[in-house]
Amino acid sequence: MTQSEFLNIVTPFKDKVFRLAKRLLVSREEAEDATQEVLIKLWKNKAKIKDYKNIEAFSMTMTKNFCFDKLKSKQAQNLKIVHSNYQDHNVSLQKQLEIDDSLDWVGRIMETLPQQQKMVVQLRDIEQYDFKEIAEMLDMNETAIRVALSRARKTIREKLTSTHNYGVK
Amino acid sequence: MALNNIENLLEKYENGETSLKEEQQLKDYFSSDTVAPHLEMYKPMFNYFLVNQEEQFTKQLPLQTKRVFNYKWLSVAAVAVLMVSIFINNPLNLNAETISESDKIEINNAKEALAIMSKHLNQGTAQVSYLGEINKASKQVDYLKEITNPMDRLLKR
Numbered sequence: 360m361t362q363s364e365f366l367n368i369v370t371p372f373k374d375k376v377f378r379l380a381k382r383l384l385v386s387r388e389e390a391e392d393a394t395q396e397v398l399i400k401l402w403k404n405k406a407k408i409k410d411y412k413n414i415e416a417f418s419m420t421m422t423k424n425f426c427f428d429k430l431k432s433k434q435a436q437n438l439k440i441v442h443s444n445y446q447d448h449n450v451s452l453q454k455q456l457e458i459d460d461s462l463d464w465v466g467r468i469m470e471t472l473p474q475q476q477k478m479v480v481q482l483r484d485i486e487q488y489d490f491k492e493i494a495e496m497l498d499m500n501e502t503a504i505r506v507a508l509s510r511a512r513k514t515i516r517e518k519l520t521s522t523h524n525y526g527v528k
Numbered sequence: 529m530a531l532n533n534i535e536n537l538l539e540k541y542e543n544g545e546t547s548l549k550e551e552q553q554l555k556d557y558f559s560s561d562t563v564a565p566h567l568e569m570y571k572p573m574f575n576y577f578l579v580n581q582e583e584q585f586t587k588q589l590p591l592q593t594k595r596v597f598n599y600k601w602l603s604v605a606a607v608a609v610l611m612v613s614i615f616i617n618n619p620l621n622l623n624a625e626t627i628s629e630s631d632k633i634e635i636n637n638a639k640e641a642l643a644i645m646s647k648h649l650n651q652g653t654a655q656v657s658y659l660g661e662i663n664k665a666s667k668q669v670d671y672l673k674e675i676t677n678p679m680d681r682l683l684k685r
Contacts (some may be wrong), residue, residue, distance in 0.1 A: 362591050377585035391587045402591050461572035462579060469576075484577045504546035510612055512542050519569040 360405045368408065369398055372415045375486050376422045380483040383426040385470060393429060397422050419496040423478065468518045476511035479504055484512075534633055538570065 376397055381390035397418060401408065411417045469477060475497070482493045490501045497504070540546045544555070555580055557563070558574035
């Protein structure tokens with residue numbers, strides 16, 4: 360397999376790997392390193408790539424495991440929290456700041472969720488995988504995923520409602 | 529879109545029962561400007577999801593295509609060099625003299641003859657060794673000279 364063939368396989372989901380890593384590791388740099396590691400591991404095992412049924416799901420599982428290992432080894436250390444720049448050119452600056460603020464807030468709420476719920480929300484609401492794929496990636500059954508998703512969504516909504524009511528943005 | 533419909537979808541959404549298509553409807557609704565005031569708090573949530581879909585991995589991937597040197601071939605090359613050098617130093621003796629049967633017999637005969645000769649020669653030398661006795665005797669005779677010595681002295685005085 361040549362380098363370009365490999366990149367053709369990997370390109371459709373490498374951003375998803377990166378976003379999942381970022382969801383779990385929070386810091387952008389950490390997530391970039393993790394993504395790189397995962398993709399290089401795939402490259403090294405490129406001879407076996409054709410044997411995998413679903414290379415994308417396999418990569419996501421790999422990413423999840425890799426990030427968990429990273430978190431375990433870093434438990435004592437503090438991870439850097441870096442927020443990305445949200446861009447939306449259609450709104451005025453004032454509005455933009457407000458939205459940034461409230462989006463930041465959602466990000467912070469997401470960080471407080473348990474790992475499993477974080478991943479489920481990431482894979483469902485952001486990456487829009489269907490439940491079957493998520494089940495394969497996280498090695499859970501679909502009912503458990505629905506339950507985790509429901510809890511996470513309710514938590515986010517409740518926290519957002521309370522900040523909305525208090526006007527804390 | 530009817531507000532009623534959205535509220536229903538939201539309830540289903542919170543129970544984790546919406547399909548991907550329905551979720552897309554919700555996202556579309558909340559990214560529009562006409563969100564009902566009592567649903568305002570959902571807005572950042574769905575916008576956050578939409579914004580986060582866009583984030584990209586921009587780091588360059590260092591994929592190594594350089595092949596690892598194969599040490600197996602090193603040994604093959606070494607063996608080849610060794611064989612060539614042996615051949616150069618010691619070319620195969622293709623025109624080596626061949627010894628025929630009759631030659632072998634002659635060689636054996638010659639060997640036997642030489643063996644017999646050396647045996648007889650040894651016998652001869654053994655007999656000749658008695659001559660050594662003569663040397664002994666001559667030494668003893670030499671003592672007689674000692675007798676002449678004092679005789680000379682006497683005669684001179």
